[in-house]
Amino acid sequence: MTNSIVAPALNLLKRFEWQKNIIYIGFVAVFILFAVTLGDSGFTNPNNLLNIFRQVATISIMAVAMTFVIAAAEIDLSIGSIAGLASVVTAMTLNTFGLIPGILAGLLVGVIAGAISGGLVAWLKVPSFLVTLGMLGLVVGIARWITASAPVPIADMTYVAIFGGGDFGPIPGLLVWALVAVVLGAVVMNKTKFGRHVRATGGNLVAAGYTGVNTAKVKFTVLLMSGVFAALAGMLYAGRLQSGRFQWGTGDELSVIAAVILGGTSLFGGRGQVIGTLFGALFVGLINNGLILAGLDVSQQQVVRGAIIILAVALSRKK
């Protein structure tokens, strides 16, 4: 009787691929470490745990789309800029034309920027690194230009409540958005033809083409998706900070890519682990939160954070 439960469990443990799943182990290990050492500082306070989620929500949302981009062996460096432009465009449109036009305008930013990058990468076959690097500058430049580098305040409280500023019952709205994005992403990646095609495209472009996968369309779609998710993230920044500003999201590309790679997705394409990505983002958020609570200086935080990442990565490959 007991054996029938223990055996499969043991089996599962044996078959558990340590290397691919290091992020979950790392997450749990660091969590326990902080829970023990920082209990007094309110680390385990439910509210603080929600804070961690809240802090990584926008990164996670962008990282879900980035998981698809990287799985298709491409990259998107323009997400931070797109978030910034979407935040100001939403704020400006919102103030002039109202809620729905504001939301649509913000998303449109993502659609246009993503479609341009995607189109160039898919059909002209140029490296996404360069295209999206150019897009990074172009988009943030536009955001500065139209706002004269000034913030655009948002007065519409409905918008703020929906987009990151409010709670849905006891659950922060940001958390809901992030979870929806992650669940959607995980299902699409693992349970749909599109997800399969994305990974085939990244795994072997030529073979995928021979098998009838429309690899150009796949590349276009992932970059489009990345643009839209980045725009959504920018709109959440806008809601959370009650204003649009070109700087919202600046530099996020590195954190987002780091979350994806920590989560077990290979930079060389072919693999894509959406849930891992979430934990990659949470892992970094957890460390940041813990180190701030521990009262460390900025420099000490950087040192310890860097060391933890190196350590986690190194341990992941030990036999």
Place this chain on the structure above:
Amino acid sequence: MTNSIVAPALNLLKRFEWQKNIIYIGFVAVFILFAVTLGDSGFTNPNNLLNIFRQVATISIMAVAMTFVIAAAEIDLSIGSIAGLASVVTAMTLNTFGLIPGILAGLLVGVIAGAISGGLVAWLKVPSFLVTLGMLGLVVGIARWITASAPVPIADMTYVAIFGGGDFGPIPGLLVWALVAVVLGAVVMNKTKFGRHVRATGGNLVAAGYTGVNTAKVKFTVLLMSGVFAALAGMLYAGRLQSGRFQWGTGDELSVIAAVILGGTSLFGGRGQVIGTLFGALFVGLINNGLILAGLDVSQQQVVRGAIIILAVALSRKK
């Protein structure tokens, strides 16, 4: 008689691979454009042209080493931080122990950081993206910590004269450093076993291993090299800015990688064009210089720069 000259020339023109060499074409095209439109603004002034070289010198030096790293299908995100730490360590040691110890201490920073990243990547086979991302934080954190985020002034004028602050005859010292690095890099890449093995490792890790290339050693060496070159760049920053500070070099990784990719090296490894890299760096420097001279606003500069990069990349693949 004429034919014997024209025919090979035509042949050369025919065999010229437009796509791979777009950077040279782009460089020349933008140069001519600026020379014509900005002639009055002193663009073609020899001093201004030297300025462009000076401005991209440190980026170029790091980019030479990065060309090797990327050719080996790895990446190094920690170069900016290493430059920062090397600048402060050099400055501090210089002030206490004198010129030679200062120089050695700076280089040692690069050796240590590069060796740690390289060792982890080569022998534990962990992704260089994550290791060097961790290293980025760790190293800059140390630099902040030991200086309490303050600059460390350099009074030693010999150091300043040698490392980027002075001229060698009519030629800026920075230019000499950069050209030495580029020539050295180009020779090593194309004319030595090591360069060949770097490209073999990046081109097909398994096949290179089958053929007897010590791929682990190759990976270790390129990351070590990248660390040392980054340290040198940091020391040149220190000379040029007559002080060491943790910020010197911050964010350079993106410019450096962009220069490499613009120069025709593939992010997926196996290829490495050192001269192309130099022109990649010059291309961006040229655009920055020209747009400032054109009197554009900051936001307009960003927009135009982004658009030029996208355009150049897109044109490179047009039939």
Place this chain on the structure above:
Amino acid sequence: MSQATVNAVQMQGIEKSFGSNPVLKKVDFSVKVGEVHALAGENGAGKSTLMKILQGVYTKDAGTISVAGVPVEITDTFDARKAGVGMVFQEFSLIPTLTVAQNIYLTNEPTKFGLISDSKAKEMAAELFEQMQVVVDPSSTVENLPTALWQLTEIAKALAQDAKVLIMDEPTASLAKHEAEALFDLIVRLKAKGIAIIYISHRMDEVYRIADRITVLRDGVRVLTESLAQVTPVQIVEAIVGRTSAAHLVHLDRSSKISREIVLEVENLSSGTKLVDVSFSVQKGEILGLAGLMGSGRTELLNTIFGVAKANTGTIRINGKQVKISSPREAIKNRIALIPEDRRSQGLVLDHPVTENLTLPVIDSLKSRGFLSTKKILQKSLEIIQQFAIKAAQPSIRVGALSGGNQQKVVIGKWLATDPSILMMDEPTAGVDIGTKSEILDLVRAIADSGKSVILSSSELPELLAVSDRILVLKDGKVLTSLQRNEIPNEEFLQLAIQGAQK
């Protein structure tokens, strides 16, 4: 001891497992100086693994190796080189981004004034190819070359090492007769120089042609080592498959199964300079063979029909209706399938599990309630694995870890699962063992019998003659002639036709 009796290589009690999968079980194997020793066995029997241990790519779990009578410890390819062992790899050890010459002399680069000299390497490579009597441009980048040239480069690379022991793992899998003949001549010359050669092949005629002795592995166990003079093909086949089997490639007349209905009609098809004005048609139930020299345009023709290569001119009609095919997707929509020439670059996502590779083209049909069903995917995969006897430790293993022949079976299985009405196959049996090869050919016949049409390109003439109802001979991208199977009396006749000596 006289030269002739010294073992150039002696491997004893070699054992190796990958994870919990034992691949070699106490294998003994030896080659004499100046001997050509064939190594045979089913796909996945462990041939490549045994040789990779000798080459230092894998480390053995147990056993001893001695080279020229001296015990050696080979832990990496460097040790193997020092011991004088060189290898032609089955899955190619070439760097796609380097040139042919650069690949041939990788780690062995000729230098001038301390710097490596590509021009010298180029000259040396050209010489080598001349010896091999083949034409390959040493300065072309490998990634731009067709598979056959990869194979020639791989051979040249092994030869360039001046090895005392030369391992050749299926060196002729994608070579045509002419290049193979040149290789055999070379082997004879090497042998005369006292070089020991280990030759892995699934082609019985080759083995008899050049080898002195043969060793057969089955499921990681050595089951036979014998001089070829003392063993019959039937005995060898029996050792390989473990039962008596008449794996003969004989032609069966299928004219009664061919309907007059024309399924595919190609008219004046041109593509670049590689394909010029090609016209032909295929009937329902017919198996059309494509013959030609290397570079004759067979692959180009199939690729153009499939929409991989761009057609400049020409029309394609399917069941009388003109269609425009500019991508594989459209081809697949028209129920055409292509088993491509190069399994590794065109057929498979090597890092993905066997299951995912097998089900990629049919993924749409493996859903439940709108989402992909893991259960259905596994079921379908197991079905194909069973049908083609694919040897995989688990269905979830990455396809790159399968043996070469089993990888090929995955490609065939994945395409046959789409149930195409026009099946195009480009060198489909490259690297496939004898037993499976005849099964595949039987399957091809069965597919045609059920009213489908098949176009099969192959450099192995016996195989082509065994299944084709008609053979289209290509040369320089043009149709040279079209021969009914019963107009071809023997292989030599076809060989001459291919070379253009016959009209």
Place this chain on the structure above:
Amino acid sequence: SVSGTTTEEAVDSDIAATVDAALAALDGQVLSLGPNGETPSGFETTEVSDEDLAAIKAGGFTAAIVMHYGGNDWATAQIEGLKSEFARLGIEVVAVTDADFKPEKQVSDIETVMALNPDIIVSIPTDPVATAAAFQKAAAAGIKLVFMDNVPAGMVGGQDYVSVVSADNKGNGVVSAHLLAKALNGKGQIGLIYHDADFFVTKQRFDGFKETLTQYPDIEVVEEKGIGGPDFAGDAQAAATALLTKYPDLSGIWGVWDVPAEGIMAAAREAGRLDLKIATQDLGTNVAIQLAKNELIVGLGAQRPFDQGVAEARLGALAMIGKTGLPIFVAMGALPVSHENVLEAWKTVYSVDAPDAVSSVYKK
């Protein structure tokens, strides 16, 4: 969530009176000294007479603006002030650059704009030591230099450069301390979020704030948290969240400028702490809105970047026509801004009426 705003609470009249007196005493005062200990001159010392104006216009001069960073209200207002005054003076602005806080970029920018041979460069050094050599070169080339806030190391006013026009950063810190003390009624626990970098301007504010706080012994600083950027709003939000988690009784937070303060605001909202009292420096749009609403932000010390720009333009122009005896250190006093005067303050700071977004939400 907790509700309640600052207005309803009774303000202890003693504290309020102390604060008001202190602020009144500060009016017109500049607490910062020049980089070399110079006593400050006022804005009025930079007036341009009619005949000077004619001479300047006749000169056909050009100017370049070399910023350390261009992406905030402060920089925008500076550039606006400079451009409008230069336009009035008939001087063409030939280049504007943004070093994105990177000294090496700023050195490049100086080199680049020198190719344009401008007569005047107005700049704020990203780093006094690192940029000194480049500015020396510009000075040696005969270019008139006018600085904002800070001067390169080793350069002498009136000699190497014309003048430096500064905000009273220390005074700003002092003002924000008084205003926070007033809102806290002189007691409570507070946290500080400072700029963890060796940056002159932000350091001065921090010093001014902390020195002033010693006058209010019942206010306890429970923790100081540094932020390193570049995402200052995000960093401040994370830091403020940590403070609010660790110290549930925290009543106030000081943020080093308006962008971090926006992060603190977001953290307070998320923690349901609309009663938190935040003081800061710089009158950005978003903090102005909160001041107008009388929510979260209780007061700030404002600079006058527009006027600073005007003064810089004038000093550069006057130097070009050979005027001597120009003040080498001009400083504008700190402007205390609270709910009551936010709309007028806007006009003072930016020379335009407060935008709709601010004035329309003003809670009487």
